[in-house]
Amino acid sequence: MTTAEQTAHPHTLRAEHEQRLARVQDVLASRGQDALVVTDPANLYYLTGYNAWSFYMPQALLVPVRGEAHLVLRAMDAKGGHHTATLPPERIHGYPEHYVHRHDIHPWEWIARRGREVGALPTGPAVLALELDAHYFSPRAYLALGACLPQAQLVDSLELVNWLRVVKSDTEIALMRAAGEVTVRAMTVAVDSLRAGARQCDVVAQIQQAQAHGTEALGGDYPAIVPMLPTGETAGTPHLTWVEEPLRQGEATTVELAGVHRRYHVPLARTVSLGPPPARLAQTAEATGLGLEQALAAMRPGSTTADVHAAFTRTIARYGLSKESRIGYSIGIGYPPDWGERTVSLRAEDHTVLTPGMCFHVILGMWMDSWGYETSESVLITDGPPELLAPLDQGLVTHP
């Protein structure tokens, strides 16, 4: 039995979920808030284990400052809730089908009513924290909930649960290492598949096969973002998805992907040149590699995220390079459309102090006019140097 299998035993997780919910309640109490409405699917998974592709419909975990949390899903998904969430069945509720996609009624009216009935949402004057910038919590949901709780003051949770996720438990570190094994395999397949004449879609076909397969011991899970494969001219921009055009000799492709195990993500990026790279690309790769070395060297407990950013930008500045966007972000559980935790960024304006158990994707995208270079590492902060979660050769890959 692998570490990940051992630590993912439901009973272990139930206890951990209860501890996490208790921490949420502690924060609510310290803020003088009466309840939190959790809608981010990664936060639902973190707090209860609930895991299904049901987040395109309204769903929520209702956490009162005292008492028990309740999960409300679409009726057809409530049964799935019983399979994955560690909450007891009587705390999982399903709203009826006829609330779906209507202009006259909204599922959040049902959620608000049931929440009050079971004591998970306040009935009178209260302060209610909401995930106001989460994916999958729409303004219409927000307005419907507010209308049903007219005495409640609605405030932003400011990513309360996301911030609790930043430092990983031992269980989670084992899952991240397992995801890293999937990443190494998927990136190896990706680099091997990038050949002149191969259609972009066929390279992605190989990568996705590797991502789902995982390893013989560990199943792969779906990534929050599909493989990114900007190539040739489009390598100057990061988020275009593949087309059916073949790769051309003499061009470079950047590939960004994640290995995933049980929703834990370890992303990685590499750049592959088909044929000898132009001097500008080779030089940028070298400077970026030196910058990465310095950034990793700065990732020690007690350093700040701004220190890490400074170590990188100082190094590449010597080569006449600069980078405006952040050079990384906190990672862990991910659901589409993003595998970032939406908390810590590695940038000049962020002063988070690094602590063992934090995990980051250090991603160095150097996007130029009509070309680009990208490389990255996913790392775990330890007492010593950061641990590479998906160790693979660094630097520009050149195929003959």
Added chain:
Amino acid sequence: MTTAEQTAHPHTLRAEHEQRLARVQDVLASRGQDALVVTDPANLYYLTGYNAWSFYMPQALLVPVRGEAHLVLRAMDAKGGHHTATLPPERIHGYPEHYVHRHDIHPWEWIARRGREVGALPTGPAVLALELDAHYFSPRAYLALGACLPQAQLVDSLELVNWLRVVKSDTEIALMRAAGEVTVRAMTVAVDSLRAGARQCDVVAQIQQAQAHGTEALGGDYPAIVPMLPTGETAGTPHLTWVEEPLRQGEATTVELAGVHRRYHVPLARTVSLGPPPARLAQTAEATGLGLEQALAAMRPGSTTADVHAAFTRTIARYGLSKESRIGYSIGIGYPPDWGERTVSLRAEDHTVLTPGMCFHVILGMWMDSWGYETSESVLITDGPPELLAPLDQGLVTHP
């Protein structure tokens, strides 16, 4: 050159995008609204061709009732906008990186300001329509926009653009047929891969390879939803994703997937029994198949969606079966997390009149306690009988 390649020529699409934008402006004028803010990525693609995995960050198309539409993206994505959107570069704007993931400022403040500067958003008293129930438009975005436009009355667009998408153009019908070719191939691979002893993740690996590959002539694109593979006991609920457990002889698996070409989706579901099916499963499959036949027979121009639903429920009622949830929905362009258009549902409360050019996923999920049966067809409404977009054998598949 295939039909899809011919019709997808940028100049053809630019003209079609302009016509679509003009239709949006006509609707705004008829409603007395001054502008529409479009955030749904499928609507952005429909109106401009913009296509990238950038929807996890704020982005919008600003459409004034008169004058020119402007697209606002994160700075690093604006370059990608130039590659895919048919808007001229001067109407594509990028907000600076330091607006990302902050508690003190929000990208929507920048979007609102730029929108006013270029005349795409009102500066004084006005009625502004917003996609209040779209994915990827958060309450915080809504509140930030409202605060920047204090004289504007914010109203719900009520899926204005989604409703324009319901009837497909000839260009779109060609793309749907192309997607259907991918679907047939991917479902054939799925059915062949479902064997006792195969790990669920490895079956998905084969499916995803087929989805990205497409056909020799047509590249596959990423589906808005990953392959669903509820199996054995979990087949009683529709949206659980795969795990690494192997499939077991004597159990049934339902598989739901989509073939995708250039963001157009043709979904399909089938159920595979490993070994002779239990009587209840075989009987449910037969009754559902007869219900499907009747539903398809009812899908003629002039019929309503409620008629289609009634034809199905009347038929299965004869076998003692009933189904509470809708039996289908409008399909076309899709982005995660959903390939439905969020407009027409095939259900008793929906009275949309069927028109040639509409496309539906007729999906019959019969979820029972700890088992289930699922089958579907994706169809195009024509002047005659509906055209099956992914023609494959109907009914329960049994592997020995």
